[in-house]
Amino acid sequence: MRPPPHILVVNGIKVRRPVFLLGAPHSGADLLARALKRSPGFHVTMGRSGMAHVVYAFARKPSIGSGHGATRVIRDALAESWQVLPGVCGQCPPTCQEAGGVTGVGPCVATSTVTRFGDASPDLIYSAQALLRAFPDARFVQLIRDGRDVTTDMLADPACLAWFKPGMLAEDTEFPNPFLGVNREEHRERWKGMTTAGKCALRWRGAVRLSATLRQELPPEQLLTLRYEELAQKPAETIGTLSGFLETRVSKVALYGPRVPEVGTWRLRLRPIDLVMVERVAKEELTRLGYLK
Structure with missing residues (x-):
């Protein structure tokens, strides 16, 4: 209570x-x-x-x-x-x-x-x-929102990109870390080597997972x-x-x-190589939410 x-x-x-x-x-x-x-x-x-x-x-x-x-x-x-x-x-x-x-x-x-x-x-x-x-x-x-559109806008936002410097995963970082979308400490180096689009997708993925948790915990x-x-x-x-x-x-x-x-701007603004990365990183969530068939 x-x-x-x-x-x-x-x-x-x-x-x-x-x-x-x-x-x-x-x-x-x-x-x-x-x-x-x-x-x-x-x-x-x-x-x-x-x-x-x-x-x-x-x-x-x-x-x-x-x-x-x-x-x-x-x-x-x-x-x-x-x-x-x-x-x-x-x-x-x-x-x-x-x-x-x-x-x-x-x-x-x-x-x-x-x-x-x-x-x-x-x-x-x-x-x-x-x-x-x-x-x-x-x-x-x-x-x-569709993670592909989110990633597209994040890639054009210096304030978002500032969080993706390698130093953001410092030695005292806690895991799991929904903010950067990194679940385990052993993924630290993998995150540092990811493309910026991949890091944006991880942030989106971590946020929508928190949203799903809230839906389970809070009444309508x-x-x-x-x-x-x-x-x-x-x-x-x-x-x-x-x-x-x-x-x-x-x-x-x-x-x-x-x-x-606007809806679907990723189709015109997101590079094919970045689209592949986003859909690979966030495939489960994009599919569950109906954005990826």
Whole structure:
């Protein structure tokens, strides 16, 4: 039995049923975050520095995130991120500022309008268990996208590629390591010699395996899984499903920002040699999810 939730209060507002958006890199969590940020009552953050430090510490060393102190650490990080103060938006990354329509230093919301909190920091999926312990009433929305499209976008993203330097698998690295997709220590050298596309596929594979675990552990009223492809091709239906899950109105118009959701771009942008590697590394997951026949 889970312990009763300790209610966090931010700016005099009780944090109840916070929403966390999860997914592998470039799987669409940022698109949903944009929609939620512009929906009535929501205050959603995306990658504030304090939260980012915690997320990547938990991702690179899973034992930290499973420790007793992780609950307090992640609650404190979110409490700081969710503060609504003059100038606070100036501390947010450009993606968060743009998603919230901020043209100055903010804040992007007024405390009088906030009823729900959320976070869509990149790679938040690796902190899912710590978030659940910190907020037992939380709602999780996870995005699944074709690993070939994910790899294609990751290969064009310097922030993603920065994690693939050989030094990232240091001597003190813990295994299994879902963040880099490496299951055993004996695979360390093999990972270092892999192509960048292969490493991207491993990251996608590790993330979708975590997503599958969450689906087994959480009840349907607490976890919603959406497909990026449906979000792109049937936005009204997908947003309707999300609105029903969160029991609130979510803006569909806000989905259409600078980046328009696309499906199947790997067919034009992914080199044949990289496609072979991705389908070899992630064949099981691509097949299970229906992307590879």
